[in-house]
Amino acid sequence: MLDAARYTAAEAMRDGRRLEIRALKPQDKDDMQAAMDRSSPQSLYRRFFGAKRSFSDKEVAFFMNVDFVKHVALVAVADERGHATVVAGGRYIVDRPGTAEVAFAVIDEYQGQGIGAALLRNLIILARDAGLKEFTAEVLPENIPMLKVFEKSALKMSTKHEAGTVHVALQL
Numbered sequence: 001m002l003d004a005a006r007y008t009a010a011e012a013m014r015d016g017r018r019l020e021i022r023a024l025k026p027q028d029k030d031d032m033q034a035a036m037d038r039s040s041p042q043s044l045y046r047r048f049f050g051a052k053r054s055f056s057d058k059e060v061a062f063f064m065n066v067d068f069v070k071h072v073a074l075v076a077v078a079d080e081r082g083h084a085t086v087v088a089g090g091r092y093i094v095d096r097p098g099t100a101e102v103a104f105a106v107i108d109e110y111q112g113q114g115i116g117a118a119l120l121r122n123l124i125i126l127a128r129d130a131g132l133k134e135f136t137a138e139v140l141p142e143n144i145p146m147l148k149v150f151e152k153s154a155l156k157m158s159t160k161h162e163a164g165t166v167h168v169a170l171q172l
Contacts (some may be wrong), residue, residue, distance in 0.1 A: 001129060001130075002125070002126060002129045003068075004023060004068040004069075004072050004126045004129075004130070005023050005068040006023060007021075007022060007023045007074065007122070007126060008020060008021070008022040008023070009021045009022070009122050009125075011076075011114075011115075011118040011122075013078075013110070013113035013114055013115065014112070014113045014114045015113060017078060017079075017113075018078075018079070019076050019077065019078055019087075019115065019118065020076070020077040020078075020084075021074055021075075021076055021077075021118055021119060021122045022074065022075060022077060023068065023072075023073070023074060023075075024064070024066060024073035024074065024075050024089065024091075026064060026065075028064070028075060028086060029060070029064050031075075031085065031086040032063065032064070032075075032086060032089065033055075034085075034086070035085075035086045035087060035088070035089070035105070035107050036055075036105075038107045038108070038109070039105065039107050039108060040108045043105070043106075043107070043108055043111070044105075046140055046142075046143045046146070047103065047104070047105045066091070069094075069130070070093065070094040071091065071092075071093045071094070072091060072092050072093075072100075072123065072126055072127075072130075073089060073090070073091035074089065074090050074091070074119055074122055074123060074126075075088065075089045076088035076089070076090075076106070076110075076115050076118065076119060078110065087106065087107050087110045087115065088104065088105060088106040088107065088110060088115045088116070088119060089104070089105050089119070090102065090103070090104040090105075090116070090119030090120065090122075090123055091103055091123075092123055092126075092127060092132075092135060094132070095136070098131070098132055098133040098134060099132065099133065099134045099135075099136060100127060100132055100134075100135055100136070101135070101136050101137060101138075102120070102123060102135040102136070102137050102170075103137065104116050104119055104120070104146065104149075111145065112145070116145070116146065116149040117149050117152065117153070120149060120150075120153055121153075123135075124153075124155075124172060127172055128172050132172055133171065133172055134169060134170065134171055134172060135155075135168075135169070135170040135172060136167070136168065136169050136170075137150065137167075137168040137170075138165050138166070138167060138168075139165070139166045139168055140164070140165065140166070141161065141164065141165070141166050147159075147166065147168070150168050150170060153170065155170040155171055155172065156170070156171040157169070157170050157171075
């Protein structure tokens, strides 16, 4: 069985730059906030379904204190001028036996580089190892890039449009 809390994998972005996909660490708190600060209002809206620029202490604790069993979080780390920088994150949260909700955020300047797909691939590895059978996601209909990540995942996908949201189910 994989140790999700120590997970790490090497990936390449579409432009050839290297990327590390690894487990979120408690010391990533400031880097996570910096990544959100570098994200446009539109990107934050697509992720949180509303205007979001700051987080309450309770929200920060929720996003940072993961148990790597029912709540698994990975970050994508790129080299920026010799400094390892968090440029994206993905997570899943088990909401019922065998099923977890999955979500992603990629800072704007790194969108379109295949990072969402890389995070999804690595979350799938961990989820399958943990015995999960399905990922679900709620996606805004205008978030075509995220819907395309799911469509291209090679997983069996079903969607249901309801009240301004696309409900996605992916069979692992």
